[in-house]
Amino acid sequence: MSDTHAQSVQFVRGTMIPEQDPPITEKGALKWMRENLFSSWLNAILTVLSLYVIYWVLAHILPWTVGGIWDAESLSQCRDIRDASGIDYNVACWAVITDRWHQLLFGFYPSELYWRPILALIIFGAAIAPILFETLPRKMLIVSIAAPFLAYWLLWGGSVWGPIAVAFGFGIGWAIVTYGESLLGALGAIIGAIVVPVLYWLFLAGPVGAALQATLPIGIAQIGSNQFGGFMLAIIIGVSAIVLSLPLGILLALGRQSDLFIINKCSVIFIEVIRGVPLIVWLFTASLLLNYFLPPEVSFDLMLRVIIMVTLFASAYIAEVVRGGLAALPRGQYEGADSLGLDYWQAMRLIILPQALKISIPGIVSTFIGLFKDTTLVVFIGLLDPIGLSQAIRADSAWNGIYWELFIFIGLCFFIFCFSMSQYSQWLERKLNTGHR
Template structure:
């Protein structure tokens, strides 16, 4: 072999790369860390096995009464018997096809909008946020199609949770954008009004807002006019959420470099085009994590409508826990409700991460 020739590089040792390398570096890099790793792993495995036994192996799955719950584990029979109430509240059984149709169409539209290659996606979005809500509201209440009228006070469960969350999210975002722009406006009146609105609503708890919407809002309506409790709750949630959304958007607007504004002015763009075409797309992209975080908080805060007599999915669970025929199964109820909230929140968070990566225009090293 000639002196100037070199042997090929050897691959790194197996214990310095992959999962094994990471574990040796972070979990077993010293005697103390090794002991702590084994102790924590022991208690974690013990807890996981106990939960698995209670929720799966020793659980009761089949039956219609509490007499079917003979094992020592969870009684999921309670959830199966009350499942329709968890989903639809006290909606009449003969008309359950209406909320089921709402759930199905909502899932289809959400899937079409989430898939970025869907044809005519813009038109589907416009339909979803304009015509679709009013169409479904009339279908659920039955005032337009000649169907039996179902008063909103009979709605409940996941149906109410989704309605309040979706309306709050869809309506509060554009209002929050306008408030954020108003707070940064050069016009003193607009800036002052936007600031007062944001500070007032951010300084009031949501529980108080719901009480005000339920009790005080009817006082401002004309004589003989009446808004049902659901509409009042929606107004309160939207006004409250819009104030928080405005501050999130304002943070994104302030993060945009001044040169972007100057470049838009140099191109001769008016204020509307500058904001819509240049500033807002960048600001919204920056604030995706904060916007999604606000949406998740709003979704979970829908459970507070219980205090004004509306039974969302958590309220239905609490009401079911007081049934004398099913006393003692509150744990199963809360676990099921927590799982419902987690599924929706996890799905939203994962989609937001995908959206961040898709819209990322930075240069990663």
């Protein structure tokens, strides 16, 4: 009886076993290496081979890079310094960067006016910040509205009334959209908001700006587009095309899905024609042929023509990316908008486009990155982008024969810009919970 009673009593722990550290192979770096680098014999062999390749590459690159010369006035002087130091292998002549960095960044912009593009870049950063990060005060959007006109005035100079007269045209378009819908309808207000400002810019903006300048002359030294170059040129063309191509691409995507025959076919023809021809051909068109289709008294600056053509080219690709996002939405989203009694533009603005753009974020950012890198193609039409300036620097007898140092610096700068866009894209995707869980 006592044995049966003893067996029926459950064991109750009186004290807890103290915590112990996991085995050394199950934590920290050793665990990560075992799971990722040496999880099998094949992975172990590949790891060893990879480490050897990395060592071989670094053993040849690091001495050339780290042991480079930064203080010299020519390539021949770099070689003399290297020989005097007793170095028996080639080293980088980084002195070309310290000697010509200002040209690579600003082109032939007057050095005493470098503060103007720097200030324009700061203003652009302040303008784009509330658009990229919603936690910032919405009052900063005032800077976003004024930044394009202020940046243009700082970069090119001249009368302050010119950008103000151009900005007034956007005010006219906003007024037509806001107050003209009751008289013209939604579609009529949109068409009027496009046509009326364009006519104003073509025929009235110039005289209005000139009259205001004659009445109250305010301005700064004017700089021609032929003095722009380097990364400043690439940033101006790239940023302008990115900012302008996104809304134009969205409109083209909506037009391609429109039930209106003319709008649909015009959008399809535009997208297919633009996408079917390489960008370099369109740049030559902007450089050589565009003036033939303009009135004799109208002359567009080459840089402006390039911005227009690059914008149109990018908008065609953005349109297809956005159209893919629209096609990915289930039909129920459109039916839900109809059940709420929303008209076409309200449904697109409040329900359809936010979801489509969220889906299209990777494609849109990839297009922007490719567009920014393609700005180097303007070298073929005579604009001195960083690649064009590197050729001009190497044409100087002092730096004739230098290659890798310039290209490495240019590639590093492009990588910083493109990597920043890529990281922001990934952060935005995580923030909006895009993708499948």
